Amino acid sequence: MLTRSIRKNDIVADLVVESPALARVFESFGINYCCEGNKPLADTAYEKGIDVDALIVMLNVGATGPSDRTVVNPASLSTPELIEHIVDSHHAYLRRELPRLVELTRKVASSHGDEDSRLYEVADTMAHLAAELRSHLETEENELFPALTRGADDGRCSDDNCARDAGDGGGVQTTMVGQLIAEHRETANALERLRTATDEFTLPDWACNTYRAMLAALEEFDEDTRAHMHLENNALFPRIAR
Ligand SMILES: [Fe+2]
Ligand SMILES: [Fe+2]
Structure with missing residues (x-):
C-alpha cells in the first residue's frame, strides 16, 4: 500500500x-x-x-482501490521468505500451466491456423518459451536460490545485501544473475510477440471454446510471468547485485 x-x-x-x-x-x-x-x-x-x-x-x-490479485509486498519479506514465495507461487504456477499452454496453443493452431496464420507463431513461441522457462527455473532453484538461502541462514549477508559478501561465490552469483536477467528480457520479448499475435488477447468472432480457453490461459500467463520477473529483477536480485 x-x-x-x-x-x-x-x-x-x-x-x-x-x-x-x-x-x-x-x-x-x-x-x-x-x-x-x-x-x-x-x-x-x-x-x-x-x-x-x-x-x-x-x-x-x-x-x-481493491485488487482481486493476491499481492505480496516483497519489502516485508526476508530473502528466504521471498524465495519461498517465488517458488511456491510463480514456479509452481509455471510447472502446472506450461504443459497446458503448449497443448492449447498447438491444438488451436492445428484447427484454426488456416483462418489466422499467426496462430502457428503463437504455438511455436509458446513451445520454445516453455522449454526456456523450464531450464530457467532449474537454474534458479538448483543453483542460485539455495546459495542465497544458505548465505542468509549463515548470517554471511543481511537481507539488504545478501551474497554480496559471500566470498568468491558472490562473483559467481552476480554473473548468474546477469544471465537470468538477460533471459527475463528474452521472455518479455516473447510475451510481447504473443500479445501482438493475439491482438492483445482479443477473441475473434469465430472463436471456439478451445480458442477462448487458450486466450484466457495466455493472458493469465502474461500477467503472472510479468509479476514473477518483476519480483526477481526489482526485489530479489538487487539484494545481490547492488
Ligand atoms: Fe523465477
Ligand atoms: Fe527468473
Missing part, C-alpha cells in the same frame, strides 16, 4: 515494489514494469505517448 503521492520522477519498478497492486495499472497501459522499469514515470509515459498526469491519476486509483 502506497502512503504518499506519486510523483513524475518516481521510478516505475520502485513503485511496483512499494505497491504491487500498481502492476495491473501499468499492464493496462502496456508498460513493461518488470524488465524496463528502471526509468522515471515521466519518461515512460512520454515513450508510450501517454499523458503522465492521467497515468498518475490512474495509479493513485490503483494504489488505493
Whole structure:
C-alpha cells in the first residue's frame, strides 16, 4: 500500500515494489514494469505517448482501490521468505500451466491456423518459451536460490545485501544473475510477440471454446510471468547485485 503521492520522477519498478497492486495499472497501459522499469514515470509515459498526469491519476486509483490479485509486498519479506514465495507461487504456477499452454496453443493452431496464420507463431513461441522457462527455473532453484538461502541462514549477508559478501561465490552469483536477467528480457520479448499475435488477447468472432480457453490461459500467463520477473529483477536480485 502506497502512503504518499506519486510523483513524475518516481521510478516505475520502485513503485511496483512499494505497491504491487500498481502492476495491473501499468499492464493496462502496456508498460513493461518488470524488465524496463528502471526509468522515471515521466519518461515512460512520454515513450508510450501517454499523458503522465492521467497515468498518475490512474495509479493513485490503483494504489488505493481493491485488487482481486493476491499481492505480496516483497519489502516485508526476508530473502528466504521471498524465495519461498517465488517458488511456491510463480514456479509452481509455471510447472502446472506450461504443459497446458503448449497443448492449447498447438491444438488451436492445428484447427484454426488456416483462418489466422499467426496462430502457428503463437504455438511455436509458446513451445520454445516453455522449454526456456523450464531450464530457467532449474537454474534458479538448483543453483542460485539455495546459495542465497544458505548465505542468509549463515548470517554471511543481511537481507539488504545478501551474497554480496559471500566470498568468491558472490562473483559467481552476480554473473548468474546477469544471465537470468538477460533471459527475463528474452521472455518479455516473447510475451510481447504473443500479445501482438493475439491482438492483445482479443477473441475473434469465430472463436471456439478451445480458442477462448487458450486466450484466457495466455493472458493469465502474461500477467503472472510479468509479476514473477518483476519480483526477481526489482526485489530479489538487487539484494545481490547492488
Ligand atoms: Fe523465477
Ligand atoms: Fe527468473
